[in-house]
Amino acid sequence: MIYLDNAATSFPKPASCFREALDAYLAAGASPGRGGYDAAVAAEHQVIAVRRAMAAYVGAPDYVTCFAANATDALNTLLQGLVRPGDHVISTRLEHNSVLRPLHHLREAGIISFDLAPFNAYGVVEPRALEALFQPNTRLVMLNHASNVLGTLQPAAEIGAICAERGVPLLLDASQSAGAAPIDLLAWKVSALAFTGHKSLMGPPGIGGLVLDPALEVRPSRWGGTGVDSESVLHSREYPERLEAGTINLLGIMTLGRCLERLATPEAAEAAGREAMLHARLVEGLAALEGVTVHCPGSGAGRIPVVSFNLEGWPPHDVGMVLDGDYEIAVRTGLHCAPLLHQDLGHGAAGSVRVSLGPFNTAPDVEALLAALSEMLGQS
Ligand SMILES: Cc1ncc(COP(=O)(O)O)c(C=O)c1O
Structure with missing residues (x-):
């Protein structure tokens, strides 16, 4: 084929990354952050290293990486955790259903309104066309960084500057661009990025997440065990645990880590x-x-x-x-x-x-x- x-x-996938990760997982795949014994601590260290590597890879070493199942999961987590009733969201007509459907469902539920910026004959969203859509209650801008249909990269830096001027966070959907094009979140003033491991990052399906500015207040949409603050019956407010409920995908994270090393x-x-x-x-x-x-x-x-x-x-x-x-x-x-x-x-x-x-x-x-x-x- x-x-x-x-x-x-x-x-195909980079087989050596997958084999190395599997070997390491089989040798010491304890539950990260859930135990004080050596194997659990070692697993936790590996996870921390991949969180850091992912944030550094997209140009934001001080941002936090919260793992999720994929980009769809990450995009939903950020959108639903940020908007409140009456908020307005701006996105584009280039978006994938993983953005369009959450927006339409939230609008159908009477929670948000939204507007979508058009793209031009070159498959690019013009920053001024997007800027014209701002309203006083605009809470978030969501931008597909690289069109999964046309392959066109969007002017994230210009749109980031427009958002920063208005104090509105920009969420970049980097599902297609991560691993395929340079990304510089801090320089572009992007507040959060959603990624998926199984496309150009070359990792397995089932691992993705958010890289976000820890100053961004995102409400968790799921609550549960995190391995920290266990004395409280309320979910931890600390990132990354705030947006991660339950046991994380250690094998996926370890494999993603090897794939990030390979990209360099x-x-x-x-x-x-x-x-x-x-x-x-x-x-x-x-x-x-x-x-x-x-x-x-x-x-x-x-x-x-x-x-x-x-x-x-x-x-x-x-x-x-x-x-x-x-x-x-x-x-x-x-x-x-x-x-x-x-x-x-x-x-x-x-x-x-x-x-x-x-x-x-x-x-x-x-x-x-x-x-x-x-x-x-x-x-x-
Ligand atoms: C632009 C874009 N956003 C989001 C997604 C969703 O990725 P996933 O299915 O891994 O959640 C895709 C996948 O095709 C995509 O191309």
Whole structure:
């Protein structure tokens, strides 16, 4: 199989990171923060190290990392823990359902109102368009850092400056960008970031979280055991425990830790360079095919290697079926959990075909895709 669906989840994974973490877990996988014996303390130290590494990786070494199951969990935790009845939230029409659905449910429940900023013909939200949506009761801005459909990076620094001027926190959804593009939370004045471990960070599913400014007062939406302040029947107010109820995913955290170390290696930098070249070749190759419309095309700076397109005369679903069945090429088709973006691009419910590259893709993978599409269009 040629795997070109890395924006859904990266595959394959860096096996040595997974093996090392599993070995360490099997050797001393006690419950972190729950016991005073050596193994529990050692596990706790490993978790603390990964919390720090994650915060440092996104440019905010003094922020706190609160682990969650994934980005969806983290985004819900922050949004629901921050807004109060009558608050207003700003987000964008580029968002994933993990932001859109919580916003719509909170509005349906009569708790919040919200407005969504449009994106321009280049797939980018213009800071001034977002700025125009501020109201006196705006409590939070939520921004998808890298579109999971178009691959476009959003102007987080400019939007961060606008939010900081108004004293409104900016929550960055870095599900697609973490591991794929530089992130500098402090420089960009971002108050919180949601991440998921299983995409470009190259970790396993089931681990994600928030990296947030500890001055941000987020109410926990779940209460339970934390291993600290156990004498109190009320949940701990201290971060990170405040937003973590119950036993955390130690194996996931240990694996994520190894994956973060790997991202700092020369091999990872080399793979990222190769990926950028493949991305450029993919965009160029698609543009050369008659009957292919690439949405907001581009590569290089300001992009992650995610490309969406439609084939004239072909429903996207059929493209995916033929690529899989006849060519053993795995791509994603449909709405990619971003229905408003497709509405605005005029795709209707069928959506698009999405190709997303990863560090293990090679030039022959991209050429095989281009050749398959060319054959399907009767151009070879
Ligand atoms: C932009 C964006 N946000 C959020 C998510 C949700 O990630 P997870 O399913 O890991 O919670 C995704 C996953 O596709 C995404 O692409």
